[in-house]
Amino acid sequence: MAATDIARQVGEGCRTVPLAGHVGFDSLPDQLVNKSVSQGFCFNILCVGETGLGKSTLMDTLFNTKFEGEPATHTQPGVQLRSNTYDLQESNVGLKLTIVSTVGFGDQINKEDSYKPIVEFIDAQFEAYLQEELKIRRVLHAYHDSRIHACLYFIAPTGHSLKSLDLVTMKKLDSKVNIIPIIAKSDAISKSELTKFKIKITSELVSNGVQIYQFPTDDESVAEINGTMNAHLPFAVIGSTEELKIGNKMMKARQYPWGTVQVENEAHCDFVKLREMLIRVNMEDLREQTHSRHYELYRRCKLEEMGFQDTDPDSKPFSLQETYEAKRNEFLGELQKKEEEMRQMFVQRVKEKEAELKEAEKELHEKFDRLKKLHQDEKKKLEDKKKSLDDEVNAFKQRKTAAELLQSQGSQAGGSQTLKRDKEKKNLGFL
Numbered sequence: 218m219a220a221t222d223i224a225r226q227v228g229e230g231c232r233t234v235p236l237a238g239h240v241g242f243d244s245l246p247d248q249l250v251n252k253s254v255s256q257g258f259c260f261n262i263l264c265v266g267e268t269g270l271g272k273s274t275l276m277d278t279l280f281n282t283k284f285e286g287e288p289a290t291h292t293q294p295g296v297q298l299r300s301n302t303y304d305l306q307e308s309n310v311g312l313k314l315t316i317v318s319t320v321g322f323g324d325q326i327n328k329e330d331s332y333k334p335i336v337e338f339i340d341a342q343f344e345a346y347l348q349e350e351l352k353i354r355r356v357l358h359a360y361h362d363s364r365i366h367a368c369l370y371f372i373a374p375t376g377h378s379l380k381s382l383d384l385v386t387m388k389k390l391d392s393k394v395n396i397i398p399i400i401a402k403s404d405a406i407s408k409s410e411l412t413k414f415k416i417k418i419t420s421e422l423v424s425n426g427v428q429i430y431q432f433p434t435d436d437e438s439v440a441e442i443n444g445t446m447n448a449h450l451p452f453a454v455i456g457s458t459e460e461l462k463i464g465n466k467m468m469k470a471r472q473y474p475w476g477t478v479q480v481e482n483e484a485h486c487d488f489v490k491l492r493e494m495l496i497r498v499n500m501e502d503l504r505e506q507t508h509s510r511h512y513e514l515y516r517r518c519k520l521e522e523m524g525f526q527d528t529d530p531d532s533k534p535f536s537l538q539e540t541y542e543a544k545r546n547e548f549l550g551e552l553q554k555k556e557e558e559m560r561q562m563f564v565q566r567v568k569e570k571e572a573e574l575k576e577a578e579k580e581l582h583e584k585f586d587r588l589k590k591l592h593q594d595e596k597k598k599l600e601d602k603k604k605s606l607d608d609e610v611n612a613f614k615q616r617k618t619a620a621e622l623l624q625s626q627g628s629q630a631g632g633s634q635t636l637k638r639d640k641e642k643k644n645l646g647f648l
């Protein structure tokens with residue numbers, strides 16, 4: 218059968234055929250569920266908030282367990298991120314949960330760069346996934362996906378307004394991660410103040426163009442609950458792992474000298490709303506949004522940065538291979554240009570060095586000539602001196618011979634004449 222015939226059959230003219238009996242492909246969704254359950258799931262939460270705002274306590278309360286983690290000091294020189302992964306099991310569903318928490322956030326005098334380590338961390342997880350995706354032999358099903366699915370942004374319960382650090386950080390993160398803002402330690406704020414605080418926060422987020430995560434309303438089954446919950450954002454939460462007996466039930470609560478706050482009481486705080494929205498209703502949507510929106514954006518920017526395009530300047534489709542070849546040619550051209558430049562530079566250097574050496578040789582010759590002349594002058598002077606000394610020696614020898622002659626004559630003439638000889642010696646310069 219020709220290829221065009223096949224296309225016609227599966228395309229517009231595709232017939233609906235009634236089945237005569239049960240075939241079994243209605244079990245496909247079950248197969249999918251079984252496969253997913255056996256593979257397990259992963260969910261990664263990032264908690265961003267100032268030191269001591271109750272991040273660890275809230276995570277412990279949410280997952281009903283005690284995760285390890287030391288409280289941070291307020292003396293950190295910069296912001297860091299601490300990541301821990303846990304394997305959790307509920308019924309027959311396994312969940313690989315990663316909790317990443319900021320350490321030292323908001324503790325520095327200069328908070329200008331506080332958002333950077335967080336952005337870098339999120340990007341690093343995207344980059345790791347992209348690298349895995351680009352591998353020739355990729356094993357994405359076994360890959361531990363560390364991309365952040367939800368960012369719980371802890372707002373201090375000031376009852377006033379958002380701090381500039383909060384606005385700047387959320388603005389930098391909103392295109393990279395699903396931000397769910399929460400008012401931490403909301404037991405510190407009165408009911409009427411809380412209502413005003415929520416309105417203030419929402420209006421500040423809108424006026425600064427910060428996009429927070431909206432629970433999806435396109436799926437009918439959850440549209441109503443999600444729509445209602447969107448209106449409750451930011452959730453005001455309280456965390457506690459302490460269980461107190463209230464009535465005849467043990468409940469998570471915080472006890473104060475004046476009374477008790479129940480974490481799971483919706484009249485006291487929005488903890489239950491957060492748990493429902495984050496875990497029970499929208500966990501899959503958060504994972505999905507991370508992949509289809511935030512990761513997709515990162516991937517697109519990264520590939521464009523690397524020079525890949527889907528279309529050429531005339532809007533014609535441009536395949537990956539064409540892009541690769543164009544890039545390769547561009548690279549080879551640049552390499553050749555660089556090589557030529559280096560060759561030219563090398564020739565120029567050699568010429569300069571040659572000129573330098575010639576100059577040095579000339580200087581050496583001049584120095585040699587000067588020294589030679591100096592040496593000749595010196596030699597001449599010494600020869601003159603030697604000659605005058607030779608003359609002196611000769612004159613001395615002559616005088617000596619004359620004196621010896623006189624002496625021998627004197628000894629013959631007798632001692633009377635000694636005086637006279639002495640006188641003559643003196644005249645000759647011997648006495």
Ligand SMILES: Nc1nc2c(ncn2[C@@H]2O[C@H](COP(=O)(O)OP(=O)(O)OP(=O)(O)O)[C@@H](O)[C@H]2O)c(=O)[nH]1
Nearest residue numbers: 267268269270271272273274288289402403455456
């Ligand atoms: N009043 C009140 N106190 C809370 C709440 N949640 C936690 N705390 C207390 O706040 C203190 C700090 O809580 P942590 O959970 O360690 O805070 P953290 O944000 O993890 O702190 P670091 O990891 O050190 O940045 C502890 O004493 C908690 O008991 C809350 O909702 N309300």
Ligand SMILES: [Mg+2]
Nearest residue numbers: 272273286288
């Ligand atoms: Mg902590």
